[in-house]
Amino acid sequence: xxxxxxxxxxxxxxxxxxxxxxxxxxxxxxxxxxxxxxxxxxxxxxxxxxxxxxxxxxxxxxxxxxxxxxxxxxxxxxxxxxxxxxxxxxxxxxxxxxxxxxxxxxxxxxxxxxxxxxxxxxxxxxxxxxxxxxxxxxxxxxxxxxxxxxxxxxxxxxxxxxxxxxxxxxxxxxxxxxxxxxxxxxxxxxxxxxxxxxxxxxxxxxxxxxxxxxxxxxxx
Numbered sequence: 001x002x003x004x005x006x007x008x009x010x011x012x013x014x015x016x017x018x019x020x021x022x023x024x025x026x027x028x029x030x031x032x033x034x035x036x037x038x039x040x041x042x043x044x045x046x047x048x049x050x051x052x053x054x055x056x057x058x059x060x061x062x063x064x065x066x067x068x069x070x071x072x073x074x075x076x077x078x079x080x081x082x083x084x085x086x087x088x089x090x091x092x093x094x095x096x097x098x099x100x101x102x103x104x105x106x107x108x109x110x111x112x113x114x115x116x117x118x119x120x121x122x123x124x125x126x127x128x129x130x131x132x133x134x135x136x137x138x139x140x141x142x143x144x145x146x147x148x149x150x151x152x153x154x155x156x157x158x159x160x161x162x163x164x165x166x167x168x169x170x171x172x173x174x175x176x177x178x179x180x181x182x183x184x185x186x187x188x189x190x191x192x193x194x195x196x197x198x199x200x201x202x203x204x205x206x207x208x209x210x211x212x213x214x215x216x217x218x219x220x
Contacts, residue, residue, distance in 0.1 A: 005070040015059050019090050020135045022048040026097050027128045034121050037108035042101050052094040056087040082211035086204050093200035096193045103190030110183055119167035123160050123194050130156035130201035137208045146212050153205040160198040
């Protein structure tokens with residue numbers, strides 16, 4: 001039974017890793033797309049986050065079956081419960097990514113390129129780094145590495161949030177005259193979705209830290 005449980009746990013972990021790596025690739029393509037407002041790269045990014053709802057539902061079903069069949073205890077139960085919560089965070093991150101692509105691709109050519117290069121691209125790069133560190137956390141059992149990756153996610157998430165606060169202030173100044181308010185509002189809405197992707201990475205990292213090191217779940 002133990003062997004079957006370990007195999008099932010590895011399958012679930014691999015499925016979670018695959019979705020996370022797809023999110024990384026999608027957000028990496030967004031960085032390229034932002035640099036030239038390239039619709040092709042925006043559209044290509046979408047291909048890496050297709051059918052995420054079906055995939056996370058499938059993982060959830062496997063988790064429920066595994067819990068019912070093997071009744072894991074202590075650390076193993078903690079891992080499975082964390083994975084169950086992580087699938088919801090992955091779904092939310094995918095939704096935020098898709099919304100960001102749609103929102104920003106519609107207005108990208110209307111946005112001042114200096115704003116994109118100074119804020120949007122660095123924000124997106126921080127988001128990519130947060131997702132990469134999260135993926136690395138999934139696939140290590142070393143306590144020191146887990147803590148190091150968690151710290152990297154925290155740094156990247158804080159950077160993305162700080163950049164959003166800065167671009168929000170800058171854009172609101174530009175919008176003071178009341179002209180093109182809809183454009184500025186759409187820009188901020190899209191950029192907020194970018195920041196939320198890194199927030200979701202932070203939530204996943206917190207769950208992984210709890211799953212593998214114990215303690216309390218750090219809510220984000």
